[in-house]
Amino acid sequence: MAKRWLALILGILMAFPLSAWAEGSAAMQIEASPHSARFTYTNSTQQFILVEYKTTGDYGKLVLYSENGAFTGECSLPASFEREPLILTVSTLDGKVLGRYEATTVAVAYPTPAENLPAAERKAATARNLSLTYDGEGVHYSFDAPGHTQLWLRCRSGQEKHELPIYPGENWHFEGTLPMNCTYNDAYLFLRISSANKSSVLYEDDSLDTYLEMPAAAEQAAEGRLKGVTVCIDPGHQRQTQVETVKRAPNMSERVTTRVGSASGMATGRKESIVTLEVGVLLRDLLLAEGATVVMTRDTQKTFVGMLERADIPNNAGADFVLRLHCNSGNQWAKGIQVYCPSDSSYAREVADMDTYRTMGNTLLSAIKTATGQTRGDCTLNNSYVGNNWSKMPSFLVEMGYMTSQEEDYLLSTPVYQQWLAQGMVEGVVQLAQLRGLIDKQ
Numbered sequence: 001m002a003k004r005w006l007a008l009i010l011g012i013l014m015a016f017p018l019s020a021w022a023e024g025s026a027a028m029q030i031e032a033s034p035h036s037a038r039f040t041y042t043n044s045t046q047q048f049i050l051v052e053y054k055t056t057g058d059y060g061k062l063v064l065y066s067e068n069g070a071f072t073g074e075c076s077l078p079a080s081f082e083r084e085p086l087i088l089t090v091s092t093l094d095g096k097v098l099g100r101y102e103a104t105t106v107a108v109a110y111p112t113p114a115e116n117l118p119a120a121e122r123k124a125a126t127a128r129n130l131s132l133t134y135d136g137e138g139v140h141y142s143f144d145a146p147g148h149t150q151l152w153l154r155c156r157s158g159q160e161k162h163e164l165p166i167y168p169g170e171n172w173h174f175e176g177t178l179p180m181n182c183t184y185n186d187a188y189l190f191l192r193i194s195s196a197n198k199s200s201v202l203y204e205d206d207s208l209d210t211y212l213e214m215p216a217a218a219e220q221a222a223e224g225r226l227k228g229v230t231v232c233i234d235p236g237h238q239r240q241t242q243v244e245t246v247k248r249a250p251n252m253s254e255r256v257t258t259r260v261g262s263a264s265g266m267a268t269g270r271k272e273s274i275v276t277l278e279v280g281v282l283l284r285d286l287l288l289a290e291g292a293t294v295v296m297t298r299d300t301q302k303t304f305v306g307m308l309e310r311a312d313i314p315n316n317a318g319a320d321f322v323l324r325l326h327c328n329s330g331n332q333w334a335k336g337i338q339v340y341c342p343s344d345s346s347y348a349r350e351v352a353d354m355d356t357y358r359t360m361g362n363t364l365l366s367a368i369k370t371a372t373g374q375t376r377g378d379c380t381l382n383n384s385y386v387g388n389n390w391s392k393m394p395s396f397l398v399e400m401g402y403m404t405s406q407e408e409d410y411l412l413s414t415p416v417y418q419q420w421l422a423q424g425m426v427e428g429v430v431q432l433a434q435l436r437g438l439i440d441k442q
Contacts, residue, residue: 030088030103037075037086037105043098044069048417050410052089055080055105060160060182063093065416076179079164080105094407113149113167120172123147127174127193127203134210138179139191143203146172150196157183157190157210158269165196184413186211186239186274186301211239211274211301214281217288224291225442226426229321229433231287232295232314234387235280236326236397237262237273239301246307249389251346256386258307263329265409272403274301275412276325279400282422283323290426295319311390320438321394323425324387327412328399335408336376338399339365343381345389352394354381360435364396364428371424372417374401394432398425 026043043049046069051062057079064071075086086105090098127143134140139155151174154163160182168174183189187210193203221227245257262272277298284294295317297310305313314322328338341361342348348357361379369375377399388395400421401408411417433439 026090026099028088028090028099028101030086030101032086032103032106034106034108035077035080037077037103039073039075039088041071041073041090042069043071043090046092046098048093048411048414049098050091050093052091054087054089055084057163058161062182063410063414065414074181076160076162076181077105078179079162081108081110081164083107092407093410094405110165111167114169117149117168117170117172118146120147123195124172124202125200130203132191132205132208134180134189134208136185136212137181138177139189139208140175140177141191141193142173142175143193144171144173145193145202148172148195148202151202152192152194152196152198153178154192154194155180155189157187159183159187183210184268184270184274185278186271188269214277214299217294217299218285220288220293221291224289225430225439226287226433227291227439229291229429229438230293230295230317230319231429232297232317232319232322233280233283233287234297234310234314234322234324235273235276236324237271237276238298238304239271239273240304242304242306244307246386248383248386249342249345249347252344252383252389263327263403265403265413266332267406267409268413270403270409270413272327275327275403275418276400277301278413279418279421280325282418283325283425286422286426287429290430292429307386308390310387311395314395315390315392319393320436321429321432322387322391322396323429324385324395324397326397326399328402329404330402332404332406334402335405336378337365337368337372337374337401338377339368339379340385340388340397340399341379341381342383342385342388342391342395344383347390347392348388348395350392357381357394360394360432361396363431363435364398364425367428367431368398368400368421368424371427372420394436 028041030039053075058077086103088101124145130143153166189208189210190206194201248254248256287294297313298305339361341357365379385397401412403409434441
């Protein structure tokens with residue numbers, strides 16, 4: 001009898017091997033279709049989740065947001081042709097597994113080479129007339145490879161990877177689009193084209209340009225809370241950094257040299273420069289909607305702006321405020337938003353005394369915390385930042401979060417959280433403008 005009960009229990013466990021990991025009231029529904037799967041997931045304890053999906057040839061990571069804990073998403077499965085397990089793992093952004101779930105992919109007929117292909121003297125050793133482009137949704141490829149009736153295409157970014165067979169059309173021409181729906185803007189991307197048995201490589205590269213230019217600025221509102229106020233936004237860093245040595249401040253003889261590089265996301269692999277630019281563009285448009293005049297030190301990754309130039313731009317524009325956007329780095333447990341103000345610069349002393357500067361910095365910080373729900377972080381006055389020291393108006397360096405924290409790294413590249421950061425800074429500027437007497441209190 002004991003053996004019969006044990007067999008029954010084991011049978012039940014084996015029937016639900018993965019969904020049994022689900023936390024609390026969490027529920028997952030998966031609907032598979034050719035080369036994709038849609039899912040809904042409900043967990044009332046979460047606003048953000050990380051969903052990892054995996055088959056033999058496909059892998060991806062999705063960060064999802066829901067105000068009420070009802071999440072929807074889609075897995076792109078271009079390499080799935082046969083019925084096979086699809087595994088979805090749901091986690092919190094800091095890595096706690098909330099549930100693992102399994103479905104089965106839909107079988108799809110493999111494509112076949114074009115008929116009546118011309119004779120090839122020998123198999124091509126390289127992909128000829130190769131063209132690769134990335135449009136934010138996927139990689140479009142076009143090349144010729146005479147003699148190859150099948151090749152393998154492998155593409156990998158920090159967020160997803162796919163490996164699938166591809167087949168020639170007329171005249172040994174290969175062309176198609178590989179979906180890369182999870183890949184971030186300006187991400188690292190590796191692509192390889194190899195023979196049918198994967199013994200030879202026809203093409204391999206990791207330098208495909210995945211950067212998409214930022215959208216043009218919105219129109220400035222004729223009226224708004226910030227009408228008559230000029231704000232300069234300085235998205236920190238850039239794709240290519242040049243080493244510079246400059247005076248730390250106008251009244252200091254000490255010279256400082258730039259560090260090459262910037263913070264990188266521990267989970268996303270993203271560069272600080274693209275995150276600050278994305279938030280900067282959102283902030284620009286929100287300020288314009290409030291009637292402000294906005295000056296950007298840069299609106300693209302493909303430019304270089306020097307340290308002193310980042311102060312000259314707002315100085316020459318007569319800006320009322322400068323917001324210098326950055327992302328922090330530290331240990332994996334460090335979290336929070338930091339605001340840095342200048343202290344001993346002669347320019348800073350002409351703007352405000354230290355107590356007033358501290359009040360302004362804390363005002364900005366409080367507004368950002370309120371908008372994002374962040375509780376950690378403080379305001380510091382120091383001489384560390386050249387851009388702050390050379391600014392002739394209130395200047396604030398905002399460290400928007402730690403890219404060395406897995407949770408904050410994911411958040412910093414999530415559109416809704418970026419929007420919260422930008423909204424918080426707008427509210428902070430409104431309060432600062434009121435403190436400075438530039439606009440009336442509402």
